[in-house]
Amino acid sequence: MEAFYLPFVEFGFMRRALAGSAALALAAGPLGVFLVLRRMSLMGDAMAHAILPGVAVGFLTAGLSLTAMTIGGMVTGLTVALLAAAVSRLTPQREDASFAAFYLVSLGVGVLLISLRGGNTELLHVLFGTVLGLDDAALILVSATSSITLLVLAVIFRPLVMECLDPLFLRSESRMGPVVHVVFLLLLVMTLVAGFQVLGTLMVVGIMMLPAAAARFWSVTATGQMILAALGGVFASYAGLLFSYHANVAASPAIILSAGILYFMSLIFGTQGGLWQVARQARARSLRLSRISRRDE
Amino acid sequence: MPDAAIAVEELSLGWREKVAVRDLSGQFLKGSITAVVGPNGAGKSTLLRGIMGWVTPLSGRIRLTGESGTTPAFMPQQGDFDRSFPINTRDFVAMGAWRRVGPWRAFSATERERLEHALQAVGLADFARRPLVTLSGGQLQRALFARLMLHDADTYMLDEPFSAVDRATTEDLMDLLLQWNAAGKTVIVVLHDLDLVRRHFPQTLLLAGQGVAWGRTDDVLTPENLHLARHLCAGDYL
Numbered sequence: 001m002e003a004f005y006l007p008f009v010e011f012g013f014m015r016r017a018l019a020g021s022a023a024l025a026l027a028a029g030p031l032g033v034f035l036v037l038r039r040m041s042l043m044g045d046a047m048a049h050a051i052l053p054g055v056a057v058g059f060l061t062a063g064l065s066l067t068a069m070t071i072g073g074m075v076t077g078l079t080v081a082l083l084a085a086a087v088s089r090l091t092p093q094r095e096d097a098s099f100a101a102f103y104l105v106s107l108g109v110g111v112l113l114i115s116l117r118g119g120n121t122e123l124l125h126v127l128f129g130t131v132l133g134l135d136d137a138a139l140i141l142v143s144a145t146s147s148i149t150l151l152v153l154a155v156i157f158r159p160l161v162m163e164c165l166d167p168l169f170l171r172s173e174s175r176m177g178p179v180v181h182v183v184f185l186l187l188l189v190m191t192l193v194a195g196f197q198v199l200g201t202l203m204v205v206g207i208m209m210l211p212a213a214a215a216r217f218w219s220v221t222a223t224g225q226m227i228l229a230a231l232g233g234v235f236a237s238y239a240g241l242l243f244s245y246h247a248n249v250a251a252s253p254a255i256i257l258s259a260g261i262l263y264f265m266s267l268i269f270g271t272q273g274g275l276w277q278v279a280r281q282a283r284a285r286s287l288r289l290s291r292i293s294r295r296d297e
Numbered sequence: 298m299p300d301a302a303i304a305v306e307e308l309s310l311g312w313r314e315k316v317a318v319r320d321l322s323g324q325f326l327k328g329s330i331t332a333v334v335g336p337n338g339a340g341k342s343t344l345l346r347g348i349m350g351w352v353t354p355l356s357g358r359i360r361l362t363g364e365s366g367t368t369p370a371f372m373p374q375q376g377d378f379d380r381s382f383p384i385n386t387r388d389f390v391a392m393g394a395w396r397r398v399g400p401w402r403a404f405s406a407t408e409r410e411r412l413e414h415a416l417q418a419v420g421l422a423d424f425a426r427r428p429l430v431t432l433s434g435g436q437l438q439r440a441l442f443a444r445l446m447l448h449d450a451d452t453y454m455l456d457e458p459f460s461a462v463d464r465a466t467t468e469d470l471m472d473l474l475l476q477w478n479a480a481g482k483t484v485i486v487v488l489h490d491l492d493l494v495r496r497h498f499p500q501t502l503l504l505a506g507q508g509v510a511w512g513r514t515d516d517v518l519t520p521e522n523l524h525l526a527r528h529l530c531a532g533d534y535l
Contacts, residue, residue, distance in 0.1 A: 037382060158400045162392055166378035169444075172349060172371045173395045220383050220428045 025233025032212030050080035052110025129200030217270025393447030
């Protein structure tokens with residue numbers, strides 16, 4: 001029994017890790033739900049990579065400084081977000097194709113820049129985060145960002161839902177559509193930049209998309225999915241940290257893998273379109289059909 | 298002579314090189330119910346979008362003379378929105394109250410009453426809690442009508458509202474349109490079914506890239522006019 005909480009009682013770094021990743025998950029999950037609903041799952045990935053060159057430039061100029069890397073990440077993240085939005089509005093290029101191009105280039109540029117000055121340690125730090133080494137500044141950054149994200153999400157919730165569900169309708173009712181879209185992208189970049197401190201640019205998307213994709217199998221309302229995604233992310237953080245402590249493996253992949261297990265469990269057992277349920281319904285239907293045809297004979 | 302709800306003067310609409318509507322002049326009278334008919338590519342949807350202000354006129358003018366000068370309530374063609382979005386029917390219909398509740402105001406008791414009334418009027422009262430994705434095509438169209446109804450606008454514009462629904466639903470929803478019209482609303486509907494137009498619409502606008510005829514339905518839907526309209530539109534693609 002003690003194995004489930006003792007690591008967090010004994011070690012400050014475990015408590016910090018849990019606080020940081022849970023704070024991140026609370027905001028990342030709801031954002032992820034909207035990415036899934038807008039069929040922009042890849043977009044989260046692209047944005048997380050878009051942060052990398054900026055972080056790298058911050059690292060080149062100031063070393064492993066939280067401020068420099070955060071500012072750099074925000075700048076490139078926002079640039080790519082707005083560029084991509086413009087590209088998909090102005091050209092017939094499909095959104096996913098331009099995003100794939102953006103993120104592959106960003107990844108290359110980012111890794112190249114970091115390797116100019118840093119070694120493998122720094123590279124690992126940026127790509128996979130330092131969830132077990134969060135200092136006060138990083139913790140404050142993550143919690144502040146998550147709080148702001150949740151508050152702003154609440155403020156724009158109604159128009160954001162309308163923008164996802166029926167953009168034409170929102171357009172006929174108000175001019176808020178584009179504003180809401182940009183605010184949403186801003187929140188996304190903010191959360192990803194804050195999250196890269198915790199899980200790294202490669203892993204941070206996982207805590208955003210996996211709980212959101214899992215929540216889809218349990219709830220038929222957007223609100224329900226957002227709550228479940230946030231809770232699922234917090235649980236994955238806890239389970240992942242615990243596993244990484246006991247099995248002595250890297251923490252951020254363990255967190256993402258826990259979220260992954262959550263996803264696959266939901267995929268199989270979910271009550272809203274999970275495989276198990278679908279199979280059972282199909283069997284019930286064929287049984288009913290065969291009964292009817294036997295009666296007809 | 299009654300006032301015009303919407304008047305267009307020598308209006309041309311289109312995108313870049315392609316002109317979809319050319320030199321159209323005329324008016325939708327206040328409290329009238331008008332069918333807009335014409336072959337595919339005749340510019341019917343473009344005209345409605347122009348009235349909504351979504352397409353800037355290449356030339357000419359559109360005047361909206363509603364009491365508060367507000368834009369009409371508009372129902373675009375089906376298939377323009379995400380049917381699988383996780384939301385229940387009541388919340389979906391409630392979107393129609395946007396002009397009064399906006400992004401933050403709560404739904405007052407009056408507003409909730411309106412919502413229930415709209416759901417009842419389209420026959421979806423029992424489906425209020427059902428997820429949107431479980432509705433059939435006809436039920437979905439009813440939900441869209443309920444949402445439109447909640448606007449309480451002076452003018453309603455609908456783009457092919459009956460293209461994907463069965464006869465019974467069409468009859469029910471057509472009755473609703475006539476009720477709105479009887480209550481003094483201006484109604485403009487893009488339609489394909491000429492029999493339906495002849496039965497229910499006193500006014501018709503026949504479009505074919507330009508106005509072919511606009512006025513009393515009997516005067517507009519003559520064999521000569523229809524032939525001319527088909528001819529004009531075919532020419533566009535030759």
